Amino acid sequence: MKSVKEIEKQLPGFNCGACGFRECHGFASALAKNEVSIDNCTVLKQERLKENRTALQKFVHNNKNTEKIEIKGLIDGVGADFALHPLDKEPSCRETLICFSSVPVEKDMIIRYRPLGCPIIHFARVIEINHNLLDVWVIGPGKLLSRKEDATEVGICMVLSFQGTIEGETPKVGQTVKFLPAHCMMGKVHSGIIVQLEDNKTRIDCIDLKVWQHTV
Numbered sequence: 219m220k221s222v223k224e225i226e227k228q229l230p231g232f233n234c235g236a237c238g239f240r241e242c243h244g245f246a247s248a249l250a251k252n253e254v255s256i257d258n259c260t261v262l263k264q265e266r267l268k269e270n271r272t273a274l275q276k277f278v279h280n281n282k283n284t285e286k287i288e289i290k291g292l293i294d295g296v297g298a299d300f301a302l303h304p305l306d307k308e309p310s311c312r313e314t315l316i317c318f319s320s321v322p323v324e325k326d327m328i329i330r331y332r333p334l335g336c337p338i339i340h341f342a343r344v345i346e347i348n349h350n351l352l353d354v355w356v357i358g359p360g361k362l363l364s365r366k367e368d369a370t371e372v373g374i375c376m377v378l379s380f381q382g383t384i385e386g387e388t389p390k391v392g393q394t395v396k397f398l399p400a401h402c403m404m405g406k407v408h409s410g411i412i413v414q415l416e417d418n419k420t421r422i423d424c425i426d427l428k429v430w431q432h433t434v
């Protein structure tokens with residue numbers, strides 16, 4: 219963000235009070251925090267100050283774009299580092315599950331399960347099975363299922379990993395993060411460790427629903 223001093227340099231310096239501030243300095247401070255509009259300084263509308271106005275407009279535009287979006291969980295109000303959205307053209311973030319059931323599970327099957335630590339029953343489509351671990355797309359609670367699809371009950375599953383696209387500040391590999399999966403029906407912030415990162419695509423392991431405020 220530009221310093222108040224730099225913004226003030228572009229203002230007319232009349233200290234006329236027409237903007238509601240006694241001096242240009244007060245207006246510059248408010249502009250730096252996106253609290254006022256450039257239009258409030260009527261003096262800036264003069265033709266001879268056109269360049270100053272353009273410079274300030276550019277600043278306001280950039281300032282709005284770099285504003286940090288606050289992402290918070292609904293259930294406990296915990297702040298997240300970022301939101302996790304599905305990978306390109308996928309219906310939801312990928313989850314990797316350990317399934318403890320002895321019921322045979324195959325690719326493309328719809329399973330009904332409760333993730334360990336979560337009170338909500340999930341329905342998901344199995345998209346890959348690798349060393350007995352299931353990669354799934356969560357497709358929602360029962361009411362979203364089409365009536366033609368039968369779900370196989372597999373009981374409790376442990377969620378090991380998430381894969382998806384980051385919206386927010388990009389973390390580092392190895393960092394412990396708090397994130398909000400876009401498909402989470404409880405709006406619950408999860409924690410985990412970044413193990414893969416390519417642009418804004420990531421894999422997060424060691425998923426936990428226990429999130430402490432001090433987790434960074």
Ligand code: SF4
Pocket residue numbers: 229230231232233234235236237238239240241242245258259260261262
């Ligand atoms: S209206 Fe413009 S010139 Fe007058 S005090 Fe406010 S910022 Fe300064």
